[in-house]
Amino acid sequence: MRVTIFGTRSYDRQFLTAANAGHDHELRFLEAGLDRATAPLAAGSDAVCAFVNDCLDAEVIELLAGLGVRIVALRCAGYNNVDLEAAARSGIAVTRVPAYSPHAVAEFTIGLLLALDRKIHRAWSRVRENNYALDGLVGRNLHGRIMGVVGTGQIGALVARTLRAGFGCEVLASDPVPDPELEAIGVHYTSVDSLLREADVISLHCPLTPDTKHMINAATLAQARPGLIVVNTSRGALIDTRALIDALKARSVGGVALDVYEQEAGIFFDDLSSEIIDDDLLQRLLTFPNVLVTGHQAFLTEEALSAIAQTTLGSLSDFEKGSPLAHQILPVGRAGQVLP
Numbered sequence: 239m240r241v242t243i244f245g246t247r248s249y250d251r252q253f254l255t256a257a258n259a260g261h262d263h264e265l266r267f268l269e270a271g272l273d274r275a276t277a278p279l280a281a282g283s284d285a286v287c288a289f290v291n292d293c294l295d296a297e298v299i300e301l302l303a304g305l306g307v308r309i310v311a312l313r314c315a316g317y318n319n320v321d322l323e324a325a326a327r328s329g330i331a332v333t334r335v336p337a338y339s340p341h342a343v344a345e346f347t348i349g350l351l352l353a354l355d356r357k358i359h360r361a362w363s364r365v366r367e368n369n370y371a372l373d374g375l376v377g378r379n380l381h382g383r384i385m386g387v388v389g390t391g392q393i394g395a396l397v398a399r400t401l402r403a404g405f406g407c408e409v410l411a412s413d414p415v416p417d418p419e420l421e422a423i424g425v426h427y428t429s430v431d432s433l434l435r436e437a438d439v440i441s442l443h444c445p446l447t448p449d450t451k452h453m454i455n456a457a458t459l460a461q462a463r464p465g466l467i468v469v470n471t472s473r474g475a476l477i478d479t480r481a482l483i484d485a486l487k488a489r490s491v492g493g494v495a496l497d498v499y500e501q502e503a504g505i506f507f508d509d510l511s512s513e514i515i516d517d518d519l520l521q522r523l524l525t526f527p528n529v530l531v532t533g534h535q536a537f538l539t540e541e542a543l544s545a546i547a548q549t550t551l552g553s554l555s556d557f558e559k560g561s562p563l564a565h566q567i568l569p570v571g572r573a574g575q576v577l578p
């Protein structure tokens with residue numbers, strides 16, 4: 239198939255090209271992200287491959303359909319950026335990569351938490367200037383602390399298990415579908431509200447939906463324990479960033495580690511080190527000594543990139559052959575495959 243791949247970086251090109259040896263699609267790599275202005279660049283393609291911050295609203299979907307695009311293959315798990323109803327109306331199939339390496343994201347989550355809590359990033363800056371003083375670097379043990387894991391799907395379950403079995407934490411979890419294997423190792427399920435009231439650390443692993451948008455907001459933060467640490471490697475808009483900044487300024491939140499940010503589109507994945515950034519919220523976040531931000535890199539391991547490339551190109555091959563699409567996503571209430 240002729241595939242236009244939006245928002246590509248060196249690592250996308252490397253892993254998609256390697257995986258294509260087993261598929262033989264005609265891959266066209268574009269650096270530009272997908273939006274209303276760039277959608278026409280997909281002209282002549284049967285398929286579009288998109289990523290987390292690409293815009294696939296109704297207008298973009300209709301533009302793509304008008305160009306003859308028949309399938310959108312997301313090279314990510316989340317699909318909150320896609321208007322699935324519009325895709326179904328336009329006869330465009332949408333696939334994703336539901337599981338590529340939950341370990342990649344779970345391990346990064348624990349790494350972020352440790353780095354923030356033990357101030358490893360700050361220590362490294364000091365040591366590079368031959369400053370070996372330890373004042374201001376006092377952290378806390380994870381062992382024995384109360385961890386709150388929101389969403390115990392593939393990633394959250396690994397985080398909960400590692401915190402419970404590896405670090406010996408008390409783990410509270412919230413998920414509409416409790417995991418009996420986690421319960422068997424002593425993870426206690428409770429409501430998001432009571433988890434927020436009781437946890438020392440909260441780590442977000444549920445999807446972004448209209449129901450979960452801004453689940454961390456001024457009201458929920460007001461109920462939280464003083465000194466709460468917030469970790470988010472899921473989706474930025476789970477957190478109301480303004481409310482989080484207010485809580486940091488009030489010293490009620492003790493630390494924040496983010497791999498995702500509400501307004502990350504147009505900022506993350508690019509080198510803007512010589513640019514003036516207009517986003518005042520992100521810039522304010524970066525001024526706090528107890529905030530650690532990374533640019534949506536939790537998925538970025540060789541294993542994950544290889545699995546993402548294989549699944550994405552595999553879905554396109556299945557579509558081309560008319561085979562069932564194992565990773566198709568449909569609007570709620572619809573079933574079946576949109577055939578080529």
Ligand code: NAD
Nearest residue numbers: 316389390391392393394412413443444445471472536537
């Ligand atoms: P998953 O579908 O396996 O698990 C999500 C879990 O959240 C499910 O168990 C679901 O029941 C639960 N859930 C749904 N609504 C909830 C609610 N209101 N409260 C509590 N739990 C709720 O997904 P996953 O593969 O574990 O991915 C989790 C998130 O991580 C996704 O949103 C995805 O976008 C994000 N992600 C981020 C990166 C990154 O690089 N930072 C990479 C991959 C995935």
